[in-house]
Amino acid sequence: MGDESPSNFSKVNILTEIETLKKVECFQSSVNASVSAIDEAARWLVLNRATIVGAVIPAIKAKFGLGNIDAIEATKRAHALQYGERP
Numbered sequence: 865m866g867d868e869s870p871s872n873f874s875k876v877n878i879l880t881e882i883e884t885l886k887k888v889e890c891f892q893s894s895v896n897a898s899v900s901a902i903d904e905a906a907r908w909l910v911l912n913r914a915t916i917v918g919a920v921i922p923a924i925k926a927k928f929g930l931g932n933i934d935a936i937e938a939t940k941r942a943h944a945l946q947y948g949e950r951p
Contacts, residue, residue: 884910887945901928906941913942 888907905928909920916923924935 883948884946887948901930902934902938902941904928905930905935905938906945909938909942910945 888910905924908927909916909924913920920939921932921935924930924938925932928935928938930938
């Protein structure tokens with residue numbers, strides 16, 4: 865038929881890779897010199913998510929020595945960075 869309206873992707877707030885990297889760099893510079901393990905894990909996750917095989921939470925816990933709650937917080941912050949929300 866061809867007259868269907870295309871899906872509205874403008875509602876999805878996905879940043880390009882360059883915008884995401886700029887946002888991560890901006891976030892890094894806004895955080896003081898003592899970066900928490902949660903913030904470090906969040907930034908690492910944004911930049912390296914594709915390298916994780918399996919579940920994200922256990923991978924973050926193992927890599928950064930975080931507990932469950934801190935690993936969950938790191939994934940929430942990573943999501944905020946990735947999708948343009950305020951961390």
